[in-house]
Amino acid sequence: MPAMTLRVQDAQSEADLIRGIELVAEDASPLPPFTPGAHVEVTLPDGDTRPYSLVDFDGSCAAPRSYRFGVRLEDDSAGGSRFMHGLAAGDTVTVSEPVNDFPLAEDGAPSLLLAGGIGVTPIISMAAALRAAGRDYRFVYAARSRPALAFGERLAAEHGDRLTVHIDDEVGGPLDVGGTIAAAPAGAHLYVCGPRPMIDAAREAAEQAGFGPERIHFELFESAAQAEGDTAFEVELASSGQVFTIPPGRTIIEVLEEAGIDLIHDCQRGDCGICQTDVLEGEPDHRDVVLSDAERAAGNVMQICVSRAKSARLKLDL
Numbered sequence: 313m314p315a316m317t318l319r320v321q322d323a324q325s326e327a328d329l330i331r332g333i334e335l336v337a338e339d340a341s342p343l344p345p346f347t348p349g350a351h352v353e354v355t356l357p358d359g360d361t362r363p364y365s366l367v368d369f370d371g372s373c374a375a376p377r378s379y380r381f382g383v384r385l386e387d388d389s390a391g392g393s394r395f396m397h398g399l400a401a402g403d404t405v406t407v408s409e410p411v412n413d414f415p416l417a418e419d420g421a422p423s424l425l426l427a428g429g430i431g432v433t434p435i436i437s438m439a440a441a442l443r444a445a446g447r448d449y450r451f452v453y454a455a456r457s458r459p460a461l462a463f464g465e466r467l468a469a470e471h472g473d474r475l476t477v478h479i480d481d482e483v484g485g486p487l488d489v490g491g492t493i494a495a496a497p498a499g500a501h502l503y504v505c506g507p508r509p510m511i512d513a514a515r516e517a518a519e520q521a522g523f524g525p526e527r528i529h530f531e532l533f534e535s536a537a538q539a540e541g542d543t544a545f546e547v548e549l550a551s552s553g554q555v556f557t558i559p560p561g562r563t564i565i566e567v568l569e570e571a572g573i574d575l576i577h578d579c580q581r582g583d584c585g586i587c588q589t590d591v592l593e594g595e596p597d598h599r600d601v602v603l604s605d606a607e608r609a610a611g612n613v614m615q616i617c618v619s620r621a622k623s624a625r626l627k628l629d630l
Contacts, residue, residue: 315355316343320403321378327462329385330430331397332367335405336378343376346410348437349503349531352379354396355406362392363579365505365531366410368437369466371444379407382462384430413584414505414531416441421527422448422497426489426514428506429455432462434531435505439471448497454478454487454510490517504530511583511601525604532583532601545621549573549630550592564616564628573630575616582618589616594626 318335326332337343346366350373353361366373367380383396399405416423416438423442427435432453442449451471455461458479467475478487493502493514502523504514511530518528542560547568549556556567565577565587577587582600591614598608600615607613616628 314409315406316409317404317406318343318379320399320401320405323399323401326382327464328457328459330460330462331383331385332462333381333383333396333399334378335380335407338404340377343379344409345374345376347373347412348416348441349414349434350410350412350437351414351434352410353408354392356391356395358391360391361408362396364396365434366437367433367463368440369463369470371440373437373441382430382433411578413578413586414503414529416503417501417527417529419501420447422500423450424493424496424500424502425449425451426492426502426504426506426510427451427453428487428504428510429460430462431504431506431510431531432467433505435503436463436467438503439467439474443471443474449474450496451475452478452487452492454480454506456480458482489513490520493517493523494521496521499527501527501529504528505532508532508601515601530583530601532579532581542620545623546625547621548593548625548627550627551630555625558620563618564620568616568630575630577617580617582615585615587615587617588613590629592627592629594621594623596620596626597622 319338321336322334324332351363351365353363355361364381367382383393385397386393414434425435425438439451451474480486502518504511511532515528544557544559547556547558547564558564558567565575569575578584585602591612596611596614597620599618602615
């Protein structure tokens with residue numbers, strides 16, 4: 313994927329632990345266009361990359377003069393959020409061209425936009441595009457506390473009564489995801505971005521409300537955490553017979569790429585489906601948010617960016 317070197321034009325606090333960052337071309341030329349829900353891969357000092365959603369407040373993503381991000385500093389950061397929070401005006405950053413695994417549907421149907429915490433960043437671009445197109449939408453933004461609410465004043469000014477802000481510690485608990493989805497207009501699309509519990513609750517509520525899978529869209533804003541009791545397992549590649557050991561704390565993708573195996577993947581969070589791989593033998597331990605319950609039970613495919621194994625070995629169609 314082509315890479316660009318961009319300059320930090322602005323970096324400032326937008327909420328507790330959340331930093332807003334704006335990048336521009338060195339010559340101030342327009343940047344490659346993107347669509348609502350898109351992200352870019354930012355290259356870290358060690359050469360690794362991290363995806364960050366692009367924020368578009370005014371519907372200018374077709375001809376952007378800058379790329380904007382909102383980045384939350386994570387306690388267990390492996391380097392990505394700490395690097396982003398350390399940026400200052402004048403620094404340079406290498407980023408990929410935009411990619412979109414979380415696009416808006418183009419059928420003109422109503423949209424329910426549901427954001428949790430820093431998961432608001434791709435949802436902001438969606439809301440701006442829907443407002444600019446005069447389409448029907450509702451924007452629900454949940455945060456744990458008022459100080460953790462990023463971009464709140466600007467979003468309220470731009471979206472008015474289409475925006476509902478839910479603050480957990482002001483109303484005594486988390487958002488009623490089921491009730492929010494049940495109140496959506498008939499035929500609406502649901503877009504959810506946030507932590508795994510919100511996505512799991514939203515998917516279950518949407519299915520119970522009669523949403524078809526083609527109307528449920530989501531992006532996970534966290535990586536799969538190492539689970540207590542994780543143990544090493546083996547992966548056999550069907551094409552070559554090579555066997556690799558996947559230790560606790562490392563993913564299949566990490567181990568295989570380190571060995572020179574060329575793989576196709578993107579999010580590395582288990583929500584885009586790009587790394588989905590057929591399982592020929594063994595039992596996967598599914599940790600994605602892509603597969604249906606039936607697909608998980610069948611065990612014929614897995615997302616190798618996050619999922620592990622319940623059996624001692626997996627044989628994959630790689």
